Amino acid sequence: MTVIFEGYGLLWLTLICLVVIYQFLLRTPSIRRNGTPLRIPPNTLPIAGNGLLFLQDRQKLFSWFVKCERQFGFETFQITVPTLHPGVVINDPKNLDYVFKNEGVFAKGDFVKQRSWDLFGNGIINADGELWKAQRKAGLHFLNTSNLRILTDVALPRYLSSSIDQVRTRIKEGKTVDLQLFFHEITSLLMGKMAYDMEMHADDDFTVAFDHASGAVAERFQNPLWFVTEIFTGSRFRRSLAIVRQFGLGIVNNAVDEHPKSTGSLAQSDDVDGNRLDQVSGSLIQSLLASLGSQHKLVADAALTYLTAGRDTTAQALTWCLYLLMRNKSVIEKIRKEAQEVLRAHGLESQQLGSKGNISSAVFAPTSLPYTMAVFYETLRLYPPIPFEIRECEKATTLPDGTFLPEKAVVLWSLWAMNRSKITWGEDADSFRPERWLAEHGRLTVKGASEFPVFYGGQRTCLGKRMAEIIATQVIATMVLLFDFTPAYEGERVSKISLTLPMKDGLPCFLQDRAQGGV
């Protein structure tokens, strides 16, 4: 990014000046609180405002948001970026609660849609109004109780088992395992089969193209002049978009060629579990086709959006979880103790895990493993898979703290910073301490969405929260019972630019099969 800036310095300066003049001519009513302007954050420049700051590496940006939260506390502050409508950063859970409860006022708006349109089109993440409702309805149908049961009883045990077999082969060959790839493979297989009835893998061309496109779209949110810089730097992005679009239409065509499972067109075999899985396979895409009709481009947008919402977020959360566990070995021991007790209560031993069909998600359900759930939540707190959220005011409004926002004002909150607030989480907010989620007798206590917004809140709350929790407890408990982990990298891991929170360069580790040492 810095290189881009240096290479086109004069062009940038000219454009920024033009934009500032344009903005001056089209001034909108200003953001105020009780009649006075809001405070501005450190490093705000006279003309560029916070524009240059947003161009920096995302890890530095995360730290900047934390610094601001520590300086301003819950006080809403103003940010300015040339070419954009005025914006505020909110950290107060009261304000966020107001945003969640007023979906009609705080929409995705042009700000988000213009930037992510090329990738998501009218997909649920980008849609408002009727288009959003139809896609949400299809998602609710896909994530119904009986489908989740097949996820826990059949699909997840199956894909977790087969991925573990591959890990064991790598261990025998003395190779490292990239745990990010491992988790991605499981969620790709799951979403591919259950949602689209397709075999998807973590390293296929589509995934590589999608990752690149997601990074390029995320850069648009940091770079106010993206539409200019992309003319010079966007050729790989355009190629990636073409691959992603083609893949999206492929999902739809595949589904249209298939008869819906409810017609009973499937040949039944003796594999009862396989038949159960086949019955629900492709249920999301079939529901989307039923809700959205024959508009195949729209159905493809919706399908791709669900894919990133479900597959990438969950795999990334698991990756950061194992990263944190390797740095906190005593936590691994506590998960093992909890999981062993649950196994024993079911008359099972850990040696029975990992061979095909023997991993039962029902045994490792979120309700049976409160400590493991606390570890998962603590990971989501420190590494929220969606680290920023942005909304645009559809009409003028006033936040509970008295901040007046004119129409088109942009509201931004950094989950990365809110989740590290010492006001909300206490003096040890920077530390990984799963116990903060546990009350008396080890019972799990969860904060409300406005204090812990990792799954969003209000009408647009994440549809896959339960699915993610089921996958997480099952995968974490199984993995720590079966393996010991040693990092095959040095230093800290950071995230790479994306709409979500992938780990840069993956999580390469040496795994040791605990069964070999007689667990």
Ligand code: HEM
């Ligand atoms: C740890 C895992 C997950 C996290 C942290 C997470 C987080 C979120 C967040 C923050 C949003 C709001 C995004 C926005 O509108 O800007 C969201 C929406 C959504 N999530 Fe998740 N998610 C996770 C897993 C899943 C899974 C497994 C699915 C299953 C398909 C899923 C499906 C969705 C859908 C469909 C939406 C859009 C809801 C709407 O706009 O009405 N998510 N998620």
